[in-house]
Amino acid sequence: MPCDSIQDINQTLSSFELFINTYENFDKFLEEPSTEDIKNCFKLAHFIERTALHFESKDIIDRWMVLLHKRFENEGRNFSCYNAEFLKIACDQILGKFFEQQLADINVIDVCVRIYTSLLPKSRFQTFCQICW
DSSP: OOHHHHHHHHHHHHHHHHHHHHHHTHHHHTTSOOHHHHHHHHHHHHHHHHHHHHHHHTTOHHHHHHHHHHHHHHTTOOOTTOOHHHHHTHHHHHHHHHHHOTTOOHHHHHHHHHHHHHHSOHHHHHHHHHHHO
16 A cells, blocks of 8 residues: 555544544533634545545445544543444534533534524525434
8 A cells, every 4th residue: 555545534533533532521511612713623524525425436335434443442442332333424414412411502513503504405494404303
């Protein structure tokens, strides 16, 4: 495997790990998120979705999930609660986290919805709303 490929794999693994870390430590993320932080969070989630869907289209998603599990196991962490279906809707997972907050600032929610709908079709947001309510 060429060096660039190994670097690409490691960088992609790191991106998935960053997404999971953000998801698992969302309360900390919410302490003082700037609009830029929220934007970057959704951009990362969108990358995770596109990558998972790409791997699925290439029929390598199962091998990718094994790599993720091993990466987390090597760090003494559990990854078993996450699956490919979770990753394929990473933006929904993040938006759901914002909506779950008891004292969610309406301005933050507004920013989230605007960013979400700038990355994904309106129909996706409508489906998200129907499922959540």
